Amino acid sequence: MDDMVKSARPHRERAKKNAIGRKPTREEAEAAVATLLAWAGDDPSREGLRETPARVAKAYLEVFAGYAQDPSDVLDTVFEDVGGYGEMVLVKDIPFYSHCEHHMAPFFGHAHIAYYPAGGVFGLSKFGRLVDIYARRLQTQETMTAQILAALDARLNSRGAAVMIEAEHMCMSMRGVRKPGATTVTMQFSGPFKTDPAEQARFLSLVRRR
Known part of the structure; x- marks a missing residue:
C-alpha cells in the first residue's frame, strides 16, 4: 500500500x-x-x-494537467459531523477522459467509487476531482483504478473502499484489432469490499441499478 x-x-x-x-x-x-x-x-x-x-x-x-496536481490537496477536507452515518456512500457514473501510456490514444468512460465512512466523509465533488487528477496523466486503466483506491485509503482512513472503472479505449477501437464499442472494466477493493463477496455484490448491484 x-x-x-x-x-x-x-x-x-x-x-x-x-x-x-x-x-x-x-x-x-x-x-x-x-x-x-x-x-x-x-x-x-x-x-x-x-x-x-x-x-x-x-x-x-x-x-495532462494531472502531473502538476497532488491528490492530497484535493482530499484536504473531511467532514466529521455526519450525524452518526456509517453506511455505504456511492458516487457513480463519474465521467472522465484519459490517454493510455502505450499509444497515447484516448480512453474514456465512467468511474464508480464507494466507501464506508469511519469518522468522516468527503465532499461529493472531491471524487470527481480525484478521478480527473489520475485521468489527466499517461497510464493504464488498471493503474488508474489502483491509484484512486490507494489515495482514498490513505487520506480517508475509511472502513473500506471500492473503485470500478468502465472505459472504451481508442487504441483498440481505432487501430490494431479495431473493435469499437468494446468496454474494459477494472475494479479494486479494500476492507469489507475485498473480504466479503456479499459486499462486492451489493456494490456492483448499486452501480448497475438505474
Missing part, C-alpha cells in the same frame, strides 16, 4: 528526468509536434497546420 501511495503522487520529478535531462521548453515541444506531422506525411508549414504545434502544446497542458 505504501508503494502505491507513493506512486500516486505527482510526477514532477519524472517530468524533469527525461532523455535530455530536463523538462523541454514550449518551443521544443512545438518543434516535436511539427516533426511528427512531417513524419506522418503532411506539411507542417501549410496554412491548416501552421498553428497546430502551438495548439497541441497548449492542449497538452490541459489534458
Whole structure:
C-alpha cells in the first residue's frame, strides 16, 4: 500500500528526468509536434497546420494537467459531523477522459467509487476531482483504478473502499484489432469490499441499478 501511495503522487520529478535531462521548453515541444506531422506525411508549414504545434502544446497542458496536481490537496477536507452515518456512500457514473501510456490514444468512460465512512466523509465533488487528477496523466486503466483506491485509503482512513472503472479505449477501437464499442472494466477493493463477496455484490448491484 505504501508503494502505491507513493506512486500516486505527482510526477514532477519524472517530468524533469527525461532523455535530455530536463523538462523541454514550449518551443521544443512545438518543434516535436511539427516533426511528427512531417513524419506522418503532411506539411507542417501549410496554412491548416501552421498553428497546430502551438495548439497541441497548449492542449497538452490541459489534458495532462494531472502531473502538476497532488491528490492530497484535493482530499484536504473531511467532514466529521455526519450525524452518526456509517453506511455505504456511492458516487457513480463519474465521467472522465484519459490517454493510455502505450499509444497515447484516448480512453474514456465512467468511474464508480464507494466507501464506508469511519469518522468522516468527503465532499461529493472531491471524487470527481480525484478521478480527473489520475485521468489527466499517461497510464493504464488498471493503474488508474489502483491509484484512486490507494489515495482514498490513505487520506480517508475509511472502513473500506471500492473503485470500478468502465472505459472504451481508442487504441483498440481505432487501430490494431479495431473493435469499437468494446468496454474494459477494472475494479479494486479494500476492507469489507475485498473480504466479503456479499459486499462486492451489493456494490456492483448499486452501480448497475438505474
